[in-house]
Amino acid sequence: MTSATETGSVRTGAVGIDPAIESFLYLEARLADEARYSEWEALWDDDGLYWVPMSPDADPNTDLSYVYDNRRRIRSRVAQLNTGSRHSQTPPSMMRRLLTNLELLDRDDDTVTVGSNFVLYEYRYDMSVWAGRVIHRVRTTDPERGPRLVAKTVHLVNAGAPLPTMAFLL
């Protein structure tokens, strides 16, 4: 979890984060919670990467991940969820997540990178609690289209444990 972007000087609090970016992250969380798959997919830019590694220091080129979706596979994942016969999410889990401790980790001409912690309550057969660190990289250069998600990395606290099925959007 100590990726290069995290070791640099952290700009304190949410103060360094443009309110539009913060709202965008909350929107992303809410669309995932509410199983609004296509709307969630529309937040992604063309080079998007959705990654759920199995350990904090994993290298996706040599290590297996739980999820390593390029933009094309994000589209497939959403299409599968939209069929209504993705049994592991039919009906979709009831979910609410809290996104907290937002920190601006990096900024360049094109993108901002925000790190945060999350707690996700998922109810399906039973209540499950998921928690972890999430790093969002958001592109901000196109005022017409608004913020676009370039990368979302989810480090689950229990990534090392045997995980129950998690076919929902983390």
Add this chain to the structure above:
Amino acid sequence: MTEVETRPAPRRNGVRDLVRPDRVHGSVYTDPEVFELELERIYRQGWVFVAHESEVPEPGDYVTRRIGREPMIVSRGRDGKVHVLANRCAHRGNRLCNAERGNSTTFRCPYHGWTFKNDGALVAVPMRTGYSEEFLARRSELGLAPAPRVDEYGGFVFASLSPDGISLREHLGRATGAIDRLLALSPTGGLDLRAGWMKHRHFSNWKMVIENNVDGYHALFTHQSVYEAVREAKVSHVPSKVEVYVRDLGDGHSEIDYLPEYSRLDEEFVWFGRAPREKLPRYVAAMEEAHGPEDTHKAFVVGPPHTMIFPNLFLAEMNIMFVEPLAPGETIAYTTPALIPGMDELNTRMLRRTEGAMGPAGFLIADDGEIGARNQLGLAARSPEWLMLARGATTDVHEDSGTVNHDKSSETPQRGLWQHWASVLDAPEGVNR
């Protein structure tokens, strides 16, 4: 979700009554006594897969595993040999090694400092003056308990916690052919199983998981969303349209065999997203150099096995899966890609394919897990008593290769598995199968 239905215990010699040629009794998935009997007869006395040699390539390398409920260390000693040892300090039982993998020539118990070599020998007892000379002289008897039998085939290491029984070769029977088929896809004949194991908790009985692995009937329904939304199946899942067979290999092993269909198509890499050779130049060159163009073409057409090796190892085409029974209604499945040593261009693709299909978020296995959990929930209803396995029972053909059915949706694999299961659980005391 994990509550367990209690039923009248089967008499040890009554297990036979739970299995009939075309059906199996619901209690085999739910009864805690059946589960205990399985742990003893199948997981303690029989052969189980524990690790692959590539996971412990260098002296000192180790991984920790479980055989049934028992924690084990699989290590490579200085002698180059793979040791399978009980992960339990010989002093007072502390679980000695608590990492999933690592490299260490010794294990030192943090409780009172006893130290063991990675071949199990006790090498140091601190404050030895407190022990009698007599006791210290017998120190060599106080090593870590080795699994009484350890053997390997094609780099797959198996162990048994019983000193007696049939050899690994006898246990594997015709299933060695499946391992050979997988290794034929490697220029060196070796594999690399070090990408990490995806651990997936299934809320169903372990046999439900392994039966499903060789169930050629469910794909059109369970995985409908994949074929509808993502991509067509590699070959049709409509049994009448393809030459895909199912086979009971004997000894509890079984498979779905795509070979006849792939051979008929005579097309390379149908099993690997129909990747063209140009995308895998180094791999193709290495294969041709090792095996010659003809055998290489054949291996690329034939592809990997889809074979369940009883009781816990599944050669899932280019993935390896093994299962660990936790409770009657709970199982962990471990999955990793069968990487080919040094073939990065191929291996990166393989990682992405495994992530796409397998594990808790996989396009396929997430739904298998869900269906399995619902199966276990359904079995809480005690009527009807039996689960049906009759599909294709009258069209099975007995061949040298096993009992084959040319309709992939036949429940031939499950029938074979259950007959073997009953024969193992029902075997007379002292007869380990």
